[in-house]
Amino acid sequence: MRAFRASVLLAFILLFVVTACQPLSPRQPVLFYAWGGNPAVNDYLRWAADELHQQDIELRHVKVADIADVVKQLTEGQSNADLIWINGENFQALKAAGKLHKISGDISQLANINDKLNWQTDFGEAVEGLEVPWGLAQFHLLSCSQCLQGNSVSAAQLLAYAAEHPGTISYPKPPEFHGTTFLKALLLSLSGTPELFQQPVATSADQLTAPLWQYLEQLHTHLWQQGAKFPGSAAEQLNWFANGVLDMAVSFNPNEAATLVKQGRIPAGTVRLTLGTAAITNHHYLAIPTSAANKQAALRVIEFMLSEKAQRRKAQLDGWGDPPVITMPDANAPSLLPVADEFDASWQPYLEREWSERFQ
Amino acid sequence: MVRALSVAVLLILVVIPLLAALPALFFAGQGAGIRANWSLWLVPVSQTVLLTISVTLLVLLSGLVIARHIGNSRGFAVISVLLSTPHVAFAVGIMLLLSPSGYLTRLVHTLLHALPTPPVGWPLPEKSVLTLAIVLLLKEIPFLLLIASTQLRQLPYQQWLLQAQSLGWSGRRAWWLLVVPALLPRLKLALAAIVIYTLSVVDIPLLLGPNMPGVLATVVYQQHYQWGADNQAAIGVWWLLLLSAVMFLLLQGLLSGYPPLARLARSHWQKTSRRRWHLSAGKGFLQVGAGLSLLVLAALLMESFAGARFYPALWPQQWQASRWLTEWPYIWPLLLTSGWLALISAALATAAAIAVLERQRRTKSRSMHWLPLLMLFIPQLVLVLGWQKVTGAGSSGPVLIWSHVVFCFPYAYLVLHGAWVNVSDRWLYQAQSLGYSYRQAWWQVLLPMLKHAVFSAFAVAFSVSIAQYLPTLWLAGGTLPTITTEAVSIASGGDWRLASLYALMQALLPLVMFTLLLGRKPRQQAIDVTH
Numbered sequence: 001m002r003a004f005r006a007s008v009l010l011a012f013i014l015l016f017v018v019t020a021c022q023p024l025s026p027r028q029p030v031l032f033y034a035w036g037g038n039p040a041v042n043d044y045l046r047w048a049a050d051e052l053h054q055q056d057i058e059l060r061h062v063k064v065a066d067i068a069d070v071v072k073q074l075t076e077g078q079s080n081a082d083l084i085w086i087n088g089e090n091f092q093a094l095k096a097a098g099k100l101h102k103i104s105g106d107i108s109q110l111a112n113i114n115d116k117l118n119w120q121t122d123f124g125e126a127v128e129g130l131e132v133p134w135g136l137a138q139f140h141l142l143s144c145s146q147c148l149q150g151n152s153v154s155a156a157q158l159l160a161y162a163a164e165h166p167g168t169i170s171y172p173k174p175p176e177f178h179g180t181t182f183l184k185a186l187l188l189s190l191s192g193t194p195e196l197f198q199q200p201v202a203t204s205a206d207q208l209t210a211p212l213w214q215y216l217e218q219l220h221t222h223l224w225q226q227g228a229k230f231p232g233s234a235a236e237q238l239n240w241f242a243n244g245v246l247d248m249a250v251s252f253n254p255n256e257a258a259t260l261v262k263q264g265r266i267p268a269g270t271v272r273l274t275l276g277t278a279a280i281t282n283h284h285y286l287a288i289p290t291s292a293a294n295k296q297a298a299l300r301v302i303e304f305m306l307s308e309k310a311q312r313r314k315a316q317l318d319g320w321g322d323p324p325v326i327t328m329p330d331a332n333a334p335s336l337l338p339v340a341d342e343f344d345a346s347w348q349p350y351l352e353r354e355w356s357e358r359f360q
Numbered sequence: 361m362v363r364a365l366s367v368a369v370l371l372i373l374v375v376i377p378l379l380a381a382l383p384a385l386f387f388a389g390q391g392a393g394i395r396a397n398w399s400l401w402l403v404p405v406s407q408t409v410l411l412t413i414s415v416t417l418l419v420l421l422s423g424l425v426i427a428r429h430i431g432n433s434r435g436f437a438v439i440s441v442l443l444s445t446p447h448v449a450f451a452v453g454i455m456l457l458l459s460p461s462g463y464l465t466r467l468v469h470t471l472l473h474a475l476p477t478p479p480v481g482w483p484l485p486e487k488s489v490l491t492l493a494i495v496l497l498l499k500e501i502p503f504l505l506l507i508a509s510t511q512l513r514q515l516p517y518q519q520w521l522l523q524a525q526s527l528g529w530s531g532r533r534a535w536w537l538l539v540v541p542a543l544l545p546r547l548k549l550a551l552a553a554i555v556i557y558t559l560s561v562v563d564i565p566l567l568l569g570p571n572m573p574g575v576l577a578t579v580v581y582q583q584h585y586q587w588g589a590d591n592q593a594a595i596g597v598w599w600l601l602l603l604s605a606v607m608f609l610l611l612q613g614l615l616s617g618y619p620p621l622a623r624l625a626r627s628h629w630q631k632t633s634r635r636r637w638h639l640s641a642g643k644g645f646l647q648v649g650a651g652l653s654l655l656v657l658a659a660l661l662m663e664s665f666a667g668a669r670f671y672p673a674l675w676p677q678q679w680q681a682s683r684w685l686t687e688w689p690y691i692w693p694l695l696l697t698s699g700w701l702a703l704i705s706a707a708l709a710t711a712a713a714i715a716v717l718e719r720q721r722r723t724k725s726r727s728m729h730w731l732p733l734l735m736l737f738i739p740q741l742v743l744v745l746g747w748q749k750v751t752g753a754g755s756s757g758p759v760l761i762w763s764h765v766v767f768c769f770p771y772a773y774l775v776l777h778g779a780w781v782n783v784s785d786r787w788l789y790q791a792q793s794l795g796y797s798y799r800q801a802w803w804q805v806l807l808p809m810l811k812h813a814v815f816s817a818f819a820v821a822f823s824v825s826i827a828q829y830l831p832t833l834w835l836a837g838g839t840l841p842t843i844t845t846e847a848v849s850i851a852s853g854g855d856w857r858l859a860s861l862y863a864l865m866q867a868l869l870p871l872v873m874f875t876l877l878l879g880r881k882p883r884q885q886a887i888d889v890t891h
Contacts (some may be wrong), residue, residue, distance in 0.1 A: 036846070036850060037853025037855075058778075064849060136389075238854060240478075244477045264668030265855060
């Protein structure tokens with residue numbers, strides 16, 4: 001029994017040591033809240049942390065299953081995040097709540113941003129210096145080489161394929177954002193007036209989207225499980241695609257066909273193609289909350305993330321493969337897909353609501 | 361001294377946590393004015409009701425069937441392994457084995473060439489209420505068995521069975537009509553804990569549960585993070601509380617309804633022939649349970665070394681040790697954090713349970729009290745939401761340990777209760793007559809006699825702490841990642857090879873603890889220390 005007593009004592013000593021040691025940590029860490037579900041991104045951030053360590057900055061990746069968690073905490077004034085990875089409605093919510101530092105003036109690397117990129121608006125919301133682009137996303141499909149063919153597939157061609165191969169096509173269930181973007185891509189392919197979707201939702205929306213709902217009525221009868229069930233996320237759809245349940249998956253990373261094959265996540269021979277003639281393109285950003293305890297170090301982290309070294313490493317196909325946002329003299333990353341502009345943010349809730357009213 | 365200690369424990373681990381959670385209830389109060397969005401809640405609520413009722417009934421039924429045969433057998437080694445595997449690791453493993461593109465279908469295809477593509481309409485889809493129910497069942501039956509066995513020790517049930525046999529009753533009849541009516545009330549609190557766990561667990565349904573829409577707890581969890589004026593999460597909290605109350609009533613009805621029925625049956629149900637299926641069912645569960653937990657560990661191990669592995673290949677196309685090599689430096693600190701957190705929490709929780717039970721022993725209050733178990737009857741989600749509002753995010757160290765102890769303590773109490781309250785004062789008196797002081801007698805005679813019970817309680821508390829997801833994530837605000845929070849976040853990306861590695865590591869710590877503490881001999885008291 002002496003052993004038991006000793007172990008209880010030991011536990012108390014441990015407790016004391018651990019609590020006592022915390023203030024002694026040499027550097028105040030930069031708490032970077034970012035999605036933790038992608039091993040390639042996690043690896044990249046480990047590399048970045050090692051690099052930053054040499055600059056006396058301790059970058060700590062706080063892995064979250066959904067960054068919306070943090071946005072919620074920030075808008076209620078209860079987060080210890082120093083740096084966050086956001087875009088779209090998360091940015092909009094934080095901007096509306098006034099929870100972000102204006103940082104554009106503090107980042108010298110902004111001068112090197114590729115000026116062909118339309119990063120100043122984030123889902124129709126003006127960035128106004130509250131966030132800084134880190135990488136870009138292009139919505140497209142992944143398919144096996146014998147399945148969907150060519151560089152692009154129109155809405156009509158997808159329907160024809162689904163009718164010919166029933167049960168092999170599906171998409172993540174909206175409001176999952178890949179699923180909602182799938183709807184947007186179909187809208188662009190079906191509509192003759194893509195520029196109207198960069199405007200906020202207006203009274204003409206019902207008329208504009210009518211072809212989409214008619215189209216989906218037809219498509220759903222040919223979908224996996226006749227559209228009674230959907231994959232819950234793009235990751236889930238990717239696994240089903242990799243194991244031959246489905247003939248297509250969806251992706252936001254234009255290099256993912258290459259990187260995922262290298263990781264052994266999807267079979268060799270997987271091809272990428274756009275749904276419609278171009279890929280809906282948006283950016284993902286870094287931002288510093290007003291409540292950040294370590295703003296100066298967070299700024300230096302952003303500066304590093306936009307450096308040529310970090311951007312080049314980020315684009316490597318044996319790693320994350322996220323396209324660079326700065327101009328690089330000898331960039332040999334694979335070419336981007338043809339660009340289609342992102343919809344105004346108000347379309348997101350509109351499409352989600354209309355979809356769930358019809359198909360839920 | 362013991363009295364003060366016992367009161368202090370209950371104050372710190374039950375009353376204060378309850379008071380601290382009140383803000384969440386106020387937050388839920390704001391929900392009263394919000395229009396309930398029925399379409400959002402209808403399916404989750406009905407799914408949850410269905411799940412909770414069926415899981416609880418099945419756990420109870422199979423628990424009682426099995427308990428009859430393993431009351432004091434070596435089966436507890438198996439139960440220990442099943443109990444110690446954390447839920448999330450178990451869930452990932454089950455999915456690898458049984459999902460439509462899992463090992464089972466691959467094996468069928470390899471043997472029969474019958475399933476060239478993953479089967480449509482496979483009974484266990486990757487995410488469904490059924491998959492969720494199976495995982496919960498496999499994890500909760502061993503827990504009920506552990507409690508049932510400690511409670512059975514307090515009943516002279518072997519004598520009852522012998523007497524019944526001498527009257528010509530079949531063993532089965534004697535069990536169901538004599539022992540079970542006496543045992544059931546003693547299982548009430550454990551069953552209530554199972555009901556609440558099933559109702560409110562978040563991490564397992566996120567992984568395996570249906571998502572279109574989810575069960576109640578996951579919808580509340582997700583709604584909590586939606587912004588907007590009408591915060592449906594508040595309504596969800598009310599739903600959770602309402603369902604808890606309804607389920608308690610049903611449970612109470614079931615438990616108080618059974619003994620009169622048994623009495624009726626005793627006088628009207630005539631002798632039946634002996635049958636063996638009970639015996640085989642009991643043994644069968646242990647074999648299936650042992651086999652399944654070994655298979656789960658094997659599947660996790662294999663997947664963690666796998667390169668590409670696409671359906672219908674049974675074995676990975678290539679093996680990779682690199683994942684282990686690169687991840688290990690990052691996993692090691694996580695194991696360390698989880699480990700010390702669990703060691704301290706389990707030690708404190710066990711000591712707290714001993715304090716409360718020692719007072720019960722001295723006051724001769726032998727029944728299981730509900731107060732120490734109170735925290736198991738309130739959905740964890742509601743509690744942690746409330747605590748977070750009081751302490752804020754990013755409070756590491758003491759607050760986090762406290763929250764873990766709050767959840768470990770009731771389990772330690774449940775496990776320790778049977779043995780502790782029934783130890784006879786006779787031993788203390790005899791030791792004192794041999795010249796020991798009371799304190800010496802307590803430390804050197806009483807405690808060693810109860811060593812096994814204490815070890816079991818410590819091991820269970822340890823694995824409860826390891827498995828804590830919500831308190832660790834929300835109270836530490838990400839500043840203190842543990843193997844469990846990382847495992848859940850990595851699983852959200854769907855790369856099961858990496859997720860398997862983390863799940864395996866998560867399973868490792870409790871497994872080591874159970875083996876160290878309980879593995880050497882079967883979980884039995886060397887001497888009968890009861891009256």
